[in-house]
Amino acid sequence: MAEGEKLIPINIEDEMKSAYIDYSMSVIVSRALPDVRDGLKPVHRRVLYGMHELGVRSSSAHKKSARIVGEVLGKYHPHGDTSVYDTMVRMAQEWSLRYMLIDGQGNFGSIDGDSPAAMRYTEARMRKIADEMLTDIEKETVDHQLNFDDSLQEPTVLPARIPNLLINGASGIAVGMATNMPPHNLSEVVDGTVAFIDNPEIEIDELITHIKAPDFPTGGIIYGYDGVKEAFHTGRGRIVMRAKAHFEEVDGRECIIVTEIPYQVNKADMIKKTADLINDKKIEGISNIRDESDRKGMRVVYILKRDAIPNIVLNTLFKYTALQSSFSVNNIALVNGRPQLLNVKEIISYFVEHRHEVVVRRTKYDLKKAEDRAHILEGLIIASDNIDEVISIIRASSDADTARQNLIDRFELTEIQARAIVEMRLRQLTGLEQDKLRSEYEEILKTIEDLKDILARKERRMEIIKEELLEVKEKYGDDRRSEINFAGGDLSIEDMIPDEQVVITISHAGYIKRTPLTEYKTQHRGGVGQKASATRNEDFLEHLFVGTNHQYMLFFTQSGKCFWMRVFEIPEGSRTSKGRAIQNLINIETEDKVKAFICTQDLKDDDYVNSHYVIMATKKGVVKKTSLEQYSRPRQNGIIAINVREGDELLEAKLTTGTSQIFLGLKSGKAIRFEESKTRPMGRSASGVRGITLADDDDEVIGMISVHNFEEDILVVSENGYGKRSSIDDYRITNRGGKGVKTISITEKTGGLVAIKNVSDSDDLMIINKSGIAIRMSVDDLRTMGRATQGVKLINLKDNDSIAAVAKVMKDEDNLEEVDVRDIEVKTEDGTALDTQEPESEQ
Numbered sequence: 001m002a003e004g005e006k007l008i009p010i011n012i013e014d015e016m017k018s019a020y021i022d023y024s025m026s027v028i029v030s031r032a033l034p035d036v037r038d039g040l041k042p043v044h045r046r047v048l049y050g051m052h053e054l055g056v057r058s059s060s061a062h063k064k065s066a067r068i069v070g071e072v073l074g075k076y077h078p079h080g081d082t083s084v085y086d087t088m089v090r091m092a093q094e095w096s097l098r099y100m101l102i103d104g105q106g107n108f109g110s111i112d113g114d115s116p117a118a119m120r121y122t123e124a125r126m127r128k129i130a131d132e133m134l135t136d137i138e139k140e141t142v143d144h145q146l147n148f149d150d151s152l153q154e155p156t157v158l159p160a161r162i163p164n165l166l167i168n169g170a171s172g173i174a175v176g177m178a179t180n181m182p183p184h185n186l187s188e189v190v191d192g193t194v195a196f197i198d199n200p201e202i203e204i205d206e207l208i209t210h211i212k213a214p215d216f217p218t219g220g221i222i223y224g225y226d227g228v229k230e231a232f233h234t235g236r237g238r239i240v241m242r243a244k245a246h247f248e249e250v251d252g253r254e255c256i257i258v259t260e261i262p263y264q265v266n267k268a269d270m271i272k273k274t275a276d277l278i279n280d281k282k283i284e285g286i287s288n289i290r291d292e293s294d295r296k297g298m299r300v301v302y303i304l305k306r307d308a309i310p311n312i313v314l315n316t317l318f319k320y321t322a323l324q325s326s327f328s329v330n331n332i333a334l335v336n337g338r339p340q341l342l343n344v345k346e347i348i349s350y351f352v353e354h355r356h357e358v359v360v361r362r363t364k365y366d367l368k369k370a371e372d373r374a375h376i377l378e379g380l381i382i383a384s385d386n387i388d389e390v391i392s393i394i395r396a397s398s399d400a401d402t403a404r405q406n407l408i409d410r411f412e413l414t415e416i417q418a419r420a421i422v423e424m425r426l427r428q429l430t431g432l433e434q435d436k437l438r439s440e441y442e443e444i445l446k447t448i449e450d451l452k453d454i455l456a457r458k459e460r461r462m463e464i465i466k467e468e469l470l471e472v473k474e475k476y477g478d479d480r481r482s483e484i485n486f487a488g489g490d491l492s493i494e495d496m497i498p499d500e501q502v503v504i505t506i507s508h509a510g511y512i513k514r515t516p517l518t519e520y521k522t523q524h525r526g527g528v529g530q531k532a533s534a535t536r537n538e539d540f541l542e543h544l545f546v547g548t549n550h551q552y553m554l555f556f557t558q559s560g561k562c563f564w565m566r567v568f569e570i571p572e573g574s575r576t577s578k579g580r581a582i583q584n585l586i587n588i589e590t591e592d593k594v595k596a597f598i599c600t601q602d603l604k605d606d607d608y609v610n611s612h613y614v615i616m617a618t619k620k621g622v623v624k625k626t627s628l629e630q631y632s633r634p635r636q637n638g639i640i641a642i643n644v645r646e647g648d649e650l651l652e653a654k655l656t657t658g659t660s661q662i663f664l665g666l667k668s669g670k671a672i673r674f675e676e677s678k679t680r681p682m683g684r685s686a687s688g689v690r691g692i693t694l695a696d697d698d699d700e701v702i703g704m705i706s707v708h709n710f711e712e713d714i715l716v717v718s719e720n721g722y723g724k725r726s727s728i729d730d731y732r733i734t735n736r737g738g739k740g741v742k743t744i745s746i747t748e749k750t751g752g753l754v755a756i757k758n759v760s761d762s763d764d765l766m767i768i769n770k771s772g773i774a775i776r777m778s779v780d781d782l783r784t785m786g787r788a789t790q791g792v793k794l795i796n797l798k799d800n801d802s803i804a805a806v807a808k809v810m811k812d813e814d815n816l817e818e819v820d821v822r823d824i825e826v827k828t829e830d831g832t833a834l835d836t837q838e839p840e841s842e843q
Helices: 012-032 042-054 065-075 081-090 128-134 164-168 186-198 204-210 226-234 267-279 310-320 344-385 387-396 400-411 415-422 431-456 458-476 606-610
Strands: 102-105 123-126 144-146 153-155 170-173 178-181 221-223 236-242 244-250 253-260 286-291 300-304 324-330 332-335 338-341 483-485 501-507 511-516 541-548 552-557 561-566 594-600 613-618 622-627 650-656 661-666 670-675 701-707 713-718 722-727 753-759 763-769 773-778 803-811 819-828 833-835
Touching: 012 042, 012 170, 042 065, 042 081, 042 123, 042 128, 042 153, 065 081, 065 123, 123 128, 128 458, 164 186, 164 344, 178 332, 186 204, 186 344, 186 458, 204 226, 204 344, 226 236, 226 324, 253 310, 267 286, 267 300, 300 310, 310 324, 344 387, 344 400, 344 415, 344 431, 344 458, 387 400, 400 415, 431 458, 541 594, 541 803, 552 650, 594 650, 613 701, 650 701, 661 753, 701 753, 713 803, 753 803
Parallel strands: 221 483, 594 833
Antiparallel strands: 102 123, 144 153, 170 178, 178 324, 221 236, 236 324, 244 253, 253 300, 286 300, 332 338, 501 511, 501 541, 552 561, 552 594, 613 622, 613 650, 661 670, 661 701, 713 722, 713 753, 763 773, 763 803, 803 819, 819 833
């Protein structure tokens, strides 16, 4: 040990603790976390300030990246050149930053993860929006500190006219903490900030009406809104992002086309991992993947196998690949040098506070400059008023210092004024120049008064901040790129969709569409009808009903599952188009089949769902009643509606208030009438109770109706086109589970019963046969007959044609081509029921 040195024993635990805390604080404050005011980490700030000092602004020519990196390294950032260049590259990538701060020239990498060219090959300059980050920096608006070798000053924060932390987000891993902040839309953020300035007490829920959600540079869809709300309220939340995809037919094959992917997803990696999953048989139904992206935009094509169902494949891709990924929001930023978790209102509040300080400091600087200039102008005006004397004093003085002193003594000037007079040019002695002096002095006095007013009144300063923000919005604001998919449908979607009445038709092969109701016309009994749908060979229309765009739609399948959808989500088609395969819209299993539909009002309304019931019937005569509330929380893959026994299948589902009477009709021509109250409410997974006893093994239930208005009649239709209308009173009320009474005489001429419905004179009938021909006629053309008669011919059938569906629609007296949407019910050949009829109390 050298002379004069000594050892000091230290507890290693204490030394490790203090050294690690020092290190962690250094990483937190000087490397990994952004400042809440300008949204920049030190390296970003140094790159922008270095470029500003180098004069590489948006209006200048591009400069070599290596030159910029060298400047930043040598003056401000004593770390590796890679850290500086990588930072600069990221600020120039359109898929990394929502609003790029650097304008790069050359290869700056790609969304596939390709590396940028070396810095000796690329060039860069600041973008116009980055100039806004540094506006007024020369006006002493921010504090400066010494650089690493104490030779230069660098800013501790930038003046930042734009709320950069919110619009570009940030991510960084410090020691013991990390930050992950999503980018937002500039126009929305400015609107939110202005709303905050107008009302500092604004609630976060109101702020959300301005700043709706994050807005990612790569677009995509924000799937569900709960995570967004949580992040806005608490600073933490999980936002689910989905790729934007649609279905296309390419060269005769169904394809999934992806045009936008979630933020921070590497496209090439995503495609490679998807290919691996296909090879490992984890994902079925894809035969090939092509990346057809070019400079016009992204296009990834998933070519499907012939038997694949596009919607199911797409949902599988969402589940297993990065086509759906999540962004975990963790809004940690430095506030006064300390890390803090911030909600959206706090971020805006700190930004406004920073801008307020910048405006105050800028105004003070401008005021000082203006007062200094006014002071000099006062001296120059005194000199111009006494010009001859001033000239003689200067000429009589031996040197400049003496001249200054003599002027000070004679006119009571200050040192600064005297210096300005001595250095005055001869041309300022002209009359014109003297007038200019006076007008400049008057202008500067007005400016001083204005600047003092700004400093005196906070509301004036806030108005300036607002004006500057709105100016930024005007210059750089744009439309949002990321769509928001509000889970369960949100009002903001409905506002864009008119609540029109529509006919929804579903064919035997499972094609669905919605069509404006007015496309159908009224004809008289016995007419031939008009073409209702261009179906495929041997396909025919099987279900038809009327709803409105804003209603909710429940789909019930023969295996007893229930799916959930909004009517406006059903693809629109003309009366003659075939529609879209229903499998593309809901995740129904291949062998299952949709059998019943219910159109309801708002399923989020507790009073509504708790006062309504779904009553179901199966082919074997089982009935079951369940509260509508049990169906108000949908799942992607459906929920169990009824536990269907082996050999049976669900046939119908109706919406009731628990006070109606139930009719069940059998193929053999019998019907039963009983009170709905005889069936107690059960859980979703129950099997139900006996509703009617079948005549024999070949017999089956063909339909169920729920009656609320007892002045109506019962209409039955047979498969060969015979129909009959008889009074409800002809059917006596019996107990649930009986054999029923005769409702129509079934003969070979009439064929088996296919439909049973409740009608009145104000209704129209719409009858559709298997060949796709539709006829519409008035119920008042049919007279009331006895219960056991054969009925009359309703429609002329050609050859071996038979009836596929019978729908009841309410006639509008002013316009026979319009139908009241609240009162329609459909029965099909195999007994499938579609009912949007509401109870009387709801109408």
